[in-house]
Amino acid sequence: MIVISHGLGSNRKTFEYLAQQLASYGFAVAVPEHPGSNSEQLRSLLPSRSDEVTQPKEFIDRPLDVKYFLDALERLDGSNPNLQLNLQQVGVIGQSFGGYMVFALVGASLNFEQLPKNSKALEDSLDVSLLLQCGALEPPRYRLAV
Numbered sequence: 001m002i003v004i005s006h007g008l009g010s011n012r013k014t015f016e017y018l019a020q021q022l023a024s025y026g027f028a029v030a031v032p033e034h035p036g037s038n039s040e041q042l043r044s045l046l047p048s049r050s051d052e053v054t055q056p057k058e059f060i061d062r063p064l065d066v067k068y069f070l071d072a073l074e075r076l077d078g079s080n081p082n083l084q085l086n087l088q089q090v091g092v093i094g095q096s097f098g099g100y101m102v103f104a105l106v107g108a109s110l111n112f113e114q115l116p117k118n119s120k121a122l123e124d125s126l127d128v129s130l131l132l133q134c135g136a137l138e139p140p141r142y143r144l145a146v
Helices: 012-024 039-043 058-079 097-105 115-124 128-135
Strands: 002-005 091-094
Touching (some): 002 058, 002 097, 091 097
Parallel strands (some): 002 091
16 A cells, blocks of 8 residues: 655645556555645635635644544455455655655654744745744644554
8 A cells, every 4th residue: 555645735636647657556555635735725825715824733634634544444454355455564655745744654753943943934935835834833742643
């Protein structure tokens, strides 16, 4: 099983080409949509339906999206003898915010000492990545247990 996670402001179709290529080699591939940080979320900024690039809880929700998905597949796989998925060997690919999610899934935590320094740099930048990082200062500090 290979899970592919899109970046901030993107959607699950972004990596459709990669999913198809991997599937052609026999891999089971999942490409979840992360609604709290997808292209629709970014589009909502333009007409001012939203005042945030993404909610800070997305730092927690994204890795949990994949955990819940894999847990559901495991239950389905266990109850359906015709479904044969190897959920003991799961690969995860992520781009940008999806890359963060990959690191979170394997136990990495955010560097809360560096984040305030990065947030100060935001005053002189239009870097959406910095804006996203600064949002991580809002939720409680955590280490995701998956």
